[in-house]
Every structure is written in C-alpha cells, then in structure tokens.
Amino acid sequence: MKIKIVNRSGNPLPKYETEASAGMDLRAYLEKPVVLQPLERTLIPTGLYMELPVGYEAQVRPRSGLAIKHGIGVLNSPGTIDADYRGEIKIILINLSNEAFTINNGDRIAQMVIASHVQAEVEEVEVLTETERGAGGFGHTGK
Numbered sequence: 674m675k676i677k678i679v680n681r682s683g684n685p686l687p688k689y690e691t692e693a694s695a696g697m698d699l700r701a702y703l704e705k706p707v708v709l710q711p712l713e714r715t716l717i718p719t720g721l722y723m724e725l726p727v728g729y730e731a732q733v734r735p736r737s738g739l740a741i742k743h744g745i746g747v748l749n750s751p752g753t754i755d756a757d758y759r760g761e762i763k764i765i766l767i768n769l770s771n772e773a774f775t776i777n778n779g780d781r782i783a784q785m786v787i788a789s790h791v792q793a794e795v796e797e798v799e800v801l802t803e804t805e806r807g808a809g810g811f812g813h814t815g816k
Contacts, residue, residue, distance in 0.1 A: 674726065676787065681761075682720025684779050696734060696784030699764060703778040714748050714767040717782055725756040725787070732786045733764060739782070744770025747783050754785075 680686055687697035701707075702720030709715055725731060733752035739745040748765040764783045768774050776782060 674729075674787070677724040679722040680720060681722070684720065687721070687785055696786045698736070698781040699733070699762065699783045699785050701764075701776050701778055701780045701782050703776065706778075707776045709745070709766060709768040709774045709776060711768055711771050711773065714765060717764045717766055717776060719762045719764065721762045722759060723754065723762060724759070725754070727756050728791075729756055729787055729789055730754060731762075732788055733762075734784050734786060736781060736784055743772075743774050744768060745774055745782075751786070 678686060682700065682702035684700040684702060687699055689697055699719050699721070702718045707715060707717065723731065731754035733747055733754065734750055735746045746767050746769055748767045752765065754762060762785075766776070766782060
C-alpha cells in the first residue's frame, strides 16, 4: 500500500526503522525548541499532511523510549487520523515526569501505525445474546 504525504517540515519522511516494525516515527516540526513542563500538555506540529486510502486509519502512539526515559506520552493514545483528514498531523504530548523536557525540531516524538478498519452497521435491539462472561468487566477474572 502506498500513502501520499506532503512534507513541509524538511525532516525525513516517516519510515519503518526495522524490517518488522509496526510503527513509523513522527518528528517534531518546530521553529524553536518547546519546553514541556511536568504535567503540561502541548500540541506539536509535524509539518506532514497525509492521504490514506478509505478503509484505513493512522494510529498515533507514544514512543516507548520517551515514555520510560522521560515520562513523555501521547495524551489521546492511540490518536486516530481518518482517511478523509487532510490537515497537518499534530501530536498531543504530555510530560508525566517531574522534570521539564525539551522538544527540538526533528526529534522523534511519536509513532504512527497504519491499520485497516471497517464501518459497522449499528442495529438497536432490546436484548443481547447471553455469554459466559456476561457483564463481567474490570478485574472480573481475578488477579
């Protein structure tokens, strides 16, 4: 599958770093560094605009290295980029650490996974089919 991308950032295009990678890194597109204070969130532009085929979405997820080393995450994870969206891809980052974190132009700040999806037909009913699990939810299977 090919994805059309307009790159206004001057940074490298997203790419898979290894043969078996599921995600492509997204980079910050900044005129000047942004300092993200503890518990602060901000919207970071990428300078990328994308065209996905209908039936696909791009999921924006945190980078594990930033999360474990610096407490930096993607706030609405995974964020969804729909196939009909043509605006700039921007990432909502949050600093969950106790220290300020500086984001520079070109820094890899998130990863993007392309996934297929279906649109379901919603049908209103009065009852649902019974299952063994039933309404058992959070923690219902024990420790």
